[in-house]
Amino acid sequence: MQSTSCQRKPAHILRRLGAATALVSCVAPFAWSAEPSVPYVPTPHDVVERMLQIARVGPTDYLIDLGSGDGRIVVTAAKQFGARGFGVDLNPDRIRESNENARNAGVTDKVAFYQRNLFDTDLSQATVITMYLLPRVNLELRPKLLQLKPGTRIVSHDFSMDDWKPDAQVTMETSGRWGGGGGKSDIYFWVIPAKVAGTWRWDLTVSGKQQPYEVTLEQRFQGVSGSARVDGRTVKLQDAQLSGEDIRFGFTAEIGGMPVKHEFSGKVEGESIIGSAALSSSRAQGQQDWSARRASPANAAFRSGASRRAHAASGLAG
Numbered sequence: 020m021q022s023t024s025c026q027r028k029p030a031h032i033l034r035r036l037g038a039a040t041a042l043v044s045c046v047a048p049f050a051w052s053a054e055p056s057v058p059y060v061p062t063p064h065d066v067v068e069r070m071l072q073i074a075r076v077g078p079t080d081y082l083i084d085l086g087s088g089d090g091r092i093v094v095t096a097a098k099q100f101g102a103r104g105f106g107v108d109l110n111p112d113r114i115r116e117s118n119e120n121a122r123n124a125g126v127t128d129k130v131a132f133y134q135r136n137l138f139d140t141d142l143s144q145a146t147v148i149t150m151y152l153l154p155r156v157n158l159e160l161r162p163k164l165l166q167l168k169p170g171t172r173i174v175s176h177d178f179s180m181d182d183w184k185p186d187a188q189v190t191m192e193t194s195g196r197w198g199g200g201g202g203k204s205d206i207y208f209w210v211i212p213a214k215v216a217g218t219w220r221w222d223l224t225v226s227g228k229q230q231p232y233e234v235t236l237e238q239r240f241q242g243v244s245g246s247a248r249v250d251g252r253t254v255k256l257q258d259a260q261l262s263g264e265d266i267r268f269g270f271t272a273e274i275g276g277m278p279v280k281h282e283f284s285g286k287v288e289g290e291s292i293i294g295s296a297a298l299s300s301s302r303a304q305g306q307q308d309w310s311a312r313r314a315s316p317a318n319a320a321f322r323s324g325a326s327r328r329a330h331a332a333s334g335l336a337g
């Protein structure tokens with residue numbers, strides 16, 4: 020596979036100055052009209068493989084690499100992991116190299132490369148997005164990424180997403196950095212969270228009676244907290260977790276004077292959550308279907324000034 024690398028530079032200087040500076044110092048003269056927001060530095064092959072492993076890329080995935088360089092991430096995803104996908108890059112030379120690399124790897128039926136600005140690229144087909152850009156470009160992309168289908172996985176080489184904390188982060192040694200000079204690569208991984216903020220209601224059967232529940236969820240990126248109102252009392256949610264569209268939380272609430280432990284797990288499907296509830300008390304325990312409805316449509320909540328601010332605070336406004 021072809022690649023164009025920077026000349027060797029002392030790794031500690033590059034890391035201290037910030038890789039942004041390092042990347043800019045590697046820029047070849049631009050021979051195309053639209054100036055790229057990020058210069059070309061390829062991700063070492065062992066880091067590419069690790070990125071794809073962390074994202075659990077497989078044959079059902081559709082991967083998009085934003086600023087795809089010589090196409091190595093898309094080509095590796097197809098050849099070694101069976102995925103389909105495409106890459107976009109502003110530089111026509113990179114697109115030519117990518118097509119050649121795809122031909123050499125025998126994956127032209129699975130991948131494509133387009134000379135296109137990553138900011139003008141439709142990402143809706145993606146189940147996995149990879150990128151090796153710059154911190155400010157990641158931040159500029161963040162609102163667009165947060166609007167993707169819940170469950171879409173994002174992997175970024177070296178650069179984080181500011182206060183959107185990753186779901187996983189790995190640092191690895193690689194000999195492939197800086198033209199063979201070696202160094203450390205950071206890999207950041209996120210799963211796009213479903214939008215769950217709001218008030219949710221449902222009924223369960225407790226001791227043979229219908230029991231109404233109301234839970235209010237607050238959200239900041241994948242972080243969720245909130246409280247439940249049950250039988251006239253409010254309790255705090257415990258262990259609330261959100262990964263893509265999978266949500267779980269628990270609480271202990273008194274019902275008819277008896278403490279009942281509740282554990283909920285389900286899938287967020289727009290304005291519904293479908294899953295199961297496990298209830299246990301000193302007298303009984305059991306599991307039942309759980310179906311919650313959001314009390315007010317999420318979109319309506321984004322219209323008023325107060326709720327626009329709440330949406331921004333949730334992190335989902337970008």
Ligand SMILES: C[S@@+](CC[C@H](N)C(=O)[O-])C[C@H]1O[C@@H](n2cnc3c(N)ncnc32)[C@H](O)[C@@H]1O
Nearest residue numbers: 055056057060061062086088108109136137151
């Ligand atoms: C650091 S390289 C990463 C290449 C490849 N993704 C990899 O990890 O090996 C960034 C690439 O993004 C491309 N690029 C920069 N700004 C872009 C933009 N606005 N739209 C599309 N490509 C862009 C550059 O031409 C360069 O090839």
